[in-house]
Amino acid sequence: MIEISEYLWETLYVLKCVYDHDPEANVLRLYSDVTMDGDYVYELAHEAIGAFFADTREYVNEEKEVTAVVIYDPIITDYWKLCDAYEERCGIAPQENTYRKEMERALQSALDIPDYSFDARWSADTKKKNGCKLVLLYSYEFYGYYWLPHALGETYDAFAYQTERIRKALAQVDQKEAVS
């Protein structure tokens, strides 16, 4: 009787998340000739982290045994810039901007990985160069790698969805101003 490790299905889960985001992703090509094996789950998930956003950089602090993954992407920067524009046009403070709050809630939900050694932060500082970013932090005890591709896919989708919404809202503000 052949017993199949659950990790085998997790490797497929990771690649499926990547495929759903981008069927042409490099990691899919990289592993296409590799025989399916559950032992690849961490390696694959680690490779897959870079498949969702334009610029993903990893920094390892060996002394503190902490890894930081810093993610930049035009979709992130553009969204927070659209938030700035919306606040300016409507004359409201960032705290009053529902689109900003909704995005923060979406990020909290997407990056809510049930592992005590994981944390996610983000910065929406449009004034600084590279001020808009996502930061994933995890220690050497982190075993939730295979959740990351799904979480990052959800995060990207949240930015795409909210970008469309705030663009529409800005267009409505323009229309109202044109009428008045």
Place this chain on the structure above:
Amino acid sequence: MKIDLEGLCKLLRQKTTEDTVDRSGINPYLLDEVLQPILAGKELCYGDIDYSRFEADDLRVLSDYCDRRDGVAYKLEGLIGNLMAVPPAVCSGRAFC
């Protein structure tokens, strides 16, 4: 413990082949074109998989099915172990003339 092997064989012959673990809800592509070849000993590559033919959540259903299947196999192995542990005994009646 005594086991009537002749009776056991007769009962086993009467049994029809059927799935011991419910397969309903499993994505047919994953079941027939991924799981079955693996169980048959075939080595599949990640490039052999058609990712458009299943949803990510289907993998959880498949994984649960495999867990339940392994559980049944584990119980069966236990039963086989119990049967093998029974010491053979001579028949009390005459088996041939």
